[in-house]
Amino acid sequence: MGNKSSLFLLNEEIAQIQDETGFTPNQIERLYSRFTSLDRNDCGTLSREDLMRIPELAINPLCERIVHSFFAESSDDRVNFRQFMNVLAHFRPLRDNKQSKLNSREEKLKFAFKMYDLDDDGVISRDELLSILHMMVGANISQDQLVSIAERTILEADLCCQGKISFEDFCKALDRTDVDQKMSIRFLN
Numbered sequence: 001m002g003n004k005s006s007l008f009l010l011n012e013e014i015a016q017i018q019d020e021t022g023f024t025p026n027q028i029e030r031l032y033s034r035f036t037s038l039d040r041n042d043c044g045t046l047s048r049e050d051l052m053r054i055p056e057l058a059i060n061p062l063c064e065r066i067v068h069s070f071f072a073e074s075s076d077d078r079v080n081f082r083q084f085m086n087v088l089a090h091f092r093p094l095r096d097n098k099q100s101k102l103n104s105r106e107e108k109l110k111f112a113f114k115m116y117d118l119d120d121d122g123v124i125s126r127d128e129l130l131s132i133l134h135m136m137v138g139a140n141i142s143q144d145q146l147v148s149i150a151e152r153t154i155l156e157a158d159l160c161c162q163g164k165i166s167f168e169d170f171c172k173a174l175d176r177t178d179v180d181q182k183m184s185i186r187f188l189n
């Protein structure tokens, strides 16, 4: 760790990341320079705090959940460049799709579902929905109103009547939603 060679991307690494994520080599290099500027200790990985310093993320009400998603594959609470790029790939617009599947509608929906599923048990409970609603609207809506929104949402989405939202329910509920438009970021072109 900390050796300077980790500050340069090898051509084969670029090719591999391009293959996995669908980003162009130009985008990969720009995002790599962004990554290294966040990596204050030059150790080749980022912490949660490092990611929180991304301004576009910091202003997002779900910032904490999004940052959390970077660590899904991480065992030591650090994220390397490939893991970083794999998460960002979910936010590539769908029509830019070539070979990568990470930005498909299904992958975007899976990613969004995990934002809500706080305990990672595969279903969204009323309390989880309530927590996320709370993060999104802050103090603008009273707790009673939020509870009523959460309960109504579950009632409408929950097709198996288990009082929770499964991934299947979630997809059906968002059937008419333009997930691509809601979950795409234009990357430094």
Ligand SMILES: [Ca+2]
Pocket (backbone or CB within 6 Å): 116, 117, 118, 119, 120, 121, 122, 123, 124, 125, 128
């Ligand atoms: Ca859950």
